[in-house]
Amino acid sequence: MSTLPASPSAPEAAPRKRRPPRRVQVTRVQTLSPLMRRITLQGAELEGFEVNDPACYMKLIFPEPGQAEPERPLPDGPRPKSMRTYTPLAVRADAHEVDVDFVLHGDGPASTWAAQAQVGQVLFLMGPGPGYKLALDAPAHLLIGDDSALPAFETILAALPASAQAQVLVEVVDAGEERPLQSAAKVDARWVARGADNTQAGQALEAALRRAGAPATDTRVYLACEAAAMRRIRQLLIEELGVERSRIVGRGYWKLGTVNHPDHDYGED
Numbered sequence: 001m002s003t004l005p006a007s008p009s010a011p012e013a014a015p016r017k018r019r020p021p022r023r024v025q026v027t028r029v030q031t032l033s034p035l036m037r038r039i040t041l042q043g044a045e046l047e048g049f050e051v052n053d054p055a056c057y058m059k060l061i062f063p064e065p066g067q068a069e070p071e072r073p074l075p076d077g078p079r080p081k082s083m084r085t086y087t088p089l090a091v092r093a094d095a096h097e098v099d100v101d102f103v104l105h106g107d108g109p110a111s112t113w114a115a116q117a118q119v120g121q122v123l124f125l126m127g128p129g130p131g132y133k134l135a136l137d138a139p140a141h142l143l144i145g146d147d148s149a150l151p152a153f154e155t156i157l158a159a160l161p162a163s164a165q166a167q168v169l170v171e172v173v174d175a176g177e178e179r180p181l182q183s184a185a186k187v188d189a190r191w192v193a194r195g196a197d198n199t200q201a202g203q204a205l206e207a208a209l210r211r212a213g214a215p216a217t218d219t220r221v222y223l224a225c226e227a228a229a230m231r232r233i234r235q236l237l238i239e240e241l242g243v244e245r246s247r248i249v250g251r252g253y254w255k256l257g258t259v260n261h262p263d264h265d266y267g268e269d
């Protein structure tokens with residue numbers, strides 16, 4: 001098989017520059033609910049870490065088994081095995097601090113680390129990556145997702161104006177995970193229970209969405225949950241509820257039976 005030479009006039013694709021790894025230390029650990037921990041990370045290397053859109057993401061690098069702290073990754077070196085994707089929930093630039101909410105879902109370097117996290121422990125952080133281009137002039141927003149998307153939802157709700165309406169459908173393991181959501185907007189939050197069996201991911205959300213019915217025509221939808229559930233709910237929105245494709249932003253935040261699901265699964269396949 002022959003390979004065509006690149007056209008001399010074709011512009012060279014610029015290599016994607018990764019942000020430098022930043023060393024951060026745990027300064028606070030809070031239990032929000034039995035399966036959700038808020039961990040504050042702080043460090044002088046967070047200087048210049050800026051988040052401009054809600055629901056953006058960052059990469060956290062956790063220690064490998066036997067390591068007291070992770071090795072500093074090379075900016076353009078191989079991706080560390082224990083790197084995972086998280087949402088910067090609140091960034092306090094002056095204090096060089098960022099809060100991260102972790103779902104304690106069970107096995108996995110991130111969840112296992114979060115379950116034992118203590119003040120003084122070290123992680124590396126890279127990013128941020130792009131977030132949700134929120135239509136601030138849209139009158140209505142529908143946020144559909146599971147516990148892993150709650151931090152993203154909180155950043156979206158925090159950015160909405162008082163004139164907006166937001167309906168939030170959240171799937172959690174059980175009612176013990178429910179908590180108040182803050183926003184200037186008028187928020188109607190509905191919590192649904194998945195139960196402890198993760199193979200049921202998304203089913204309670206689908207049922208809740210069918211019960212809620214078609215959203216108003218100008219509603220913007222942010223949908224983030226388990227990857228297969230996200231695809232089913234996207235189809236439900238488009239085919240059963242008549243939502244225009246262009247008004248839905250879908251994100252697979254994790255995938256049943258898969259480690260380190262990628263950060264760019266938009267479900268448009």
Ligand SMILES: Cc1cc2nc3c(=O)[nH]c(=O)nc-3n(C[C@H](O)[C@H](O)[C@H](O)COP(=O)(O)OP(=O)(O)OC[C@H]3O[C@@H](n4cnc5c(N)ncnc54)[C@H](O)[C@@H]3O)c2cc1C
Nearest residue numbers: 085086087103105108109110111254255256257258259260
């Ligand atoms: C843009 C983006 C932002 C995200 N923000 C957050 C956030 O702020 N907080 C947060 O908690 N998560 C967030 N996630 C999800 C998080 O990246 C994944 O849950 C990740 O896989 C966790 O890594 P782990 O090492 O614990 O498990 P992995 O090693 O990746 O997976 C181990 C096993 O656990 C299962 N698993 C992974 N995640 C979950 C889950 N949430 N529930 C049930 N089973 C799971 C996998 O299917 C696999 O079988 C985000 C994901 C994306 C793409």
